[in-house]
Amino acid sequence: xxxxxxxxxxxxxxxxxxxxxxxxxxxxxxxxxxxxxxxxxxxxxxxxxxxxxxxxxxxxxxxxxxxxxxxxxxxxxxxxxxxxxxxxxxxxxxxxxxxxxxxxxxxxxxxxxxxxxxxxxxxxxxxxxxxxxxxxxxxxxxxxxxxxxxxxxxxxxxxxxxxxxxxxxxxxxxxxxxxxxxxxxxxxxxxxxxxxxxxxxxxxxxxxxxxxxxxxxxxxxxxxxxxxxxxxxxxxxxxxxxxxxxxxxxxxxxxxxxxxxxxxxxxxxxxxxxxxxxxxxxxxxxxxxxxxxxxxxxxxxxxxxxxxxxxxxxxxxxxxxxxxxxxxxxxxxxxxxxxxxxxxxxxxxxxxxxxxxxxxxxxxxxxxxxxxxxxxxxxxxxxxxxxxxxxxxxxxxxxxxxxxxxxxxxxxxxxxxxxxxxxxxxxxxxxxxxxxxxxxxxxxxxxxxxxxxxxxxxxxxxxxxxxxxxxxxxxxxxxxxxxxxxxxxxxxxxxxxxxxxxxxxxxxxxxxxxxxxxxxxxxxxxxxxxxx
Numbered sequence: 001x002x003x004x005x006x007x008x009x010x011x012x013x014x015x016x017x018x019x020x021x022x023x024x025x026x027x028x029x030x031x032x033x034x035x036x037x038x039x040x041x042x043x044x045x046x047x048x049x050x051x052x053x054x055x056x057x058x059x060x061x062x063x064x065x066x067x068x069x070x071x072x073x074x075x076x077x078x079x080x081x082x083x084x085x086x087x088x089x090x091x092x093x094x095x096x097x098x099x100x101x102x103x104x105x106x107x108x109x110x111x112x113x114x115x116x117x118x119x120x121x122x123x124x125x126x127x128x129x130x131x132x133x134x135x136x137x138x139x140x141x142x143x144x145x146x147x148x149x150x151x152x153x154x155x156x157x158x159x160x161x162x163x164x165x166x167x168x169x170x171x172x173x174x175x176x177x178x179x180x181x182x183x184x185x186x187x188x189x190x191x192x193x194x195x196x197x198x199x200x201x202x203x204x205x206x207x208x209x210x211x212x213x214x215x216x217x218x219x220x221x222x223x224x225x226x227x228x229x230x231x232x233x234x235x236x237x238x239x240x241x242x243x244x245x246x247x248x249x250x251x252x253x254x255x256x257x258x259x260x261x262x263x264x265x266x267x268x269x270x271x272x273x274x275x276x277x278x279x280x281x282x283x284x285x286x287x288x289x290x291x292x293x294x295x296x297x298x299x300x301x302x303x304x305x306x307x308x309x310x311x312x313x314x315x316x317x318x319x320x321x322x323x324x325x326x327x328x329x330x331x332x333x334x335x336x337x338x339x340x341x342x343x344x345x346x347x348x349x350x351x352x353x354x355x356x357x358x359x360x361x362x363x364x365x366x367x368x369x370x371x372x373x374x375x376x377x378x379x380x381x382x383x384x385x386x387x388x389x390x391x392x393x394x395x396x397x398x399x400x401x402x403x404x405x406x407x408x409x410x411x412x413x414x415x416x417x418x419x420x421x422x423x424x425x426x427x428x429x430x431x432x433x434x435x436x437x438x439x440x441x442x443x444x445x446x447x448x449x450x451x452x453x454x455x456x457x458x459x460x461x462x463x464x465x466x467x468x469x470x471x472x473x474x475x476x477x478x479x480x481x482x483x484x485x486x487x488x489x490x491x492x493x494x495x496x497x498x499x500x501x502x503x504x505x506x507x508x509x510x511x512x513x514x515x516x517x518x519x520x521x522x523x524x525x526x527x528x529x530x531x532x
Contacts, residue, residue, distance in 0.1 A: 038325025
């Protein structure tokens with residue numbers, strides 16, 4: 001991956017809740033997806049795929065075309081690449097794919113018949129590596145597919161197999177897939193594939209809904225376009241849950257009446273939906289909320305203190321899990337068609353709580369508080385780190401955060417110890433894209449017990465569907481996550497003495513990084529180490 005364009009940053013002034021509007025400076029490119037915390041985006045470009053990261057800017061993904069989606073952590077992107085015959089085939093790309101022999105090629109359907117240089121394309125990818133999209137089979141028919149590294153490409157079943165179908169997006173675990181299957185009339189009719197079974201969607205009047213475009217990460221909320229209102233004779237956007245079925249959610253009221261709203265993405269809880277409407281022949285970005293209904297996205301942002309002055313927002317194409325970061329495309333104040341990211345978060349916390357759990361698996365320390373601690377004894381470590389004076393070692397990829405020593409505690413069976421000050425730190429280092437193996441590191445550090453050192457290192461898995469998937473940034477704030485063994489590729493948690501001749505070695509079970517809110521000082525230890 002090579003950096004092509006800087007990310008132009010514009011801070012929009014406004015109320016105390018004002019956020020930040022990023023001009024991605026990508027002429028002609030359209031933002032198609034955001035990672036769960038809004039820090040990474042995929043972009044559809046002309047003959048190429050792009051990736052945006054908040055701290056790095058926009059980079060071109062080598063040998064990758066038309067990035068249409070991303071999983072929760074922005075690793076991987078879903079799109080396509082070019083095969084040896086010059087045809088486009090579905091593929092997945094990581095941030096460092098150009099260092100790993102290029103994107104992961106999903107390929108075509110065996111014997112698939114190319115149409116205008118196209119054989120297959122991936123539109124979505126789950127956190128566990130399930131890709132979904134569109135391919136052409138050996139009869140020349142377009143069909144929805146599901147792919148995984150273990151099972152390869154398979155056709156998703158549909159109720160009208162003689163008609164075309166496509167899979168657009170998938171839930172985080174790959175169990176819920178959404179898309180469409182044409183009716184006999186050619187009308188795109190929404191489909192949900194749940195655990196492999198196709199569910200055709202229709203509203204309460206029995207009228208088939210239009211295309212299912214997006215799904216929440218837990219698979220509970222599906223959104224789409226072109227649900228026909230038999231009373232107004234207008235098409236509307238729609239929202240589906242298992243409890244409510246398909247519900248029309250209205251259209252955008254404009255100078256020409258009610259303009260159809262086309263949802264493109266939905267927040268994790270289904271309460272915010274972004275998309276667009278065609279008003280007077282031009283696209284207008286729009287948003288739906290449970291309280292406000294469908295409204296102009298520019299008005300919605302302005303009400304949150306982020307007025308997109310000079311912008312003509314044309315589409316809301318993506319949204320973060322919490323609904324507070326929205327990405328899309330439009331025309332900037334310089335009259336350039338480009339993509340944007342609107343971040344509505346207030347100033348992020350400057351501290352985070354780190355908590356580590358494990359058990360002793362070897363101990364021959366001859367002295368100190370942990371001498372004699374038995375194998376299998378639970379161990380808990382907790383401390384706070386701060387973004388103040390953080391050292392950015394590799395921009396957006398490797399940052400060291402100072403540990404607040406007065407908050408540090410390592411406990412095993414009632415025994416405890418702490419660390420001692422150093423010239424810089426001690427510091428917790430967070431590495432993202434390293435190159436695929438994200439990491440959390442506390443390098444060998446002196447403890448309060450003279451002659452003893454402690455080290456904690458966790459490398460996320462570098463192979464398989466969770467490769468590079470611990471987090472999508474090394475920014476401390478809003479990581480808010482617990483990492484379990486499924487992410488562990490290599491760990492080291494040890495207290496050593498006399499140059500490593502003796503030690504207490506611990507098996508790592510989990511590590512959590514969560515925002516710290518002042519006033520919640522006792523959130524971890526109020527009820528003892530084992531209370532959580």
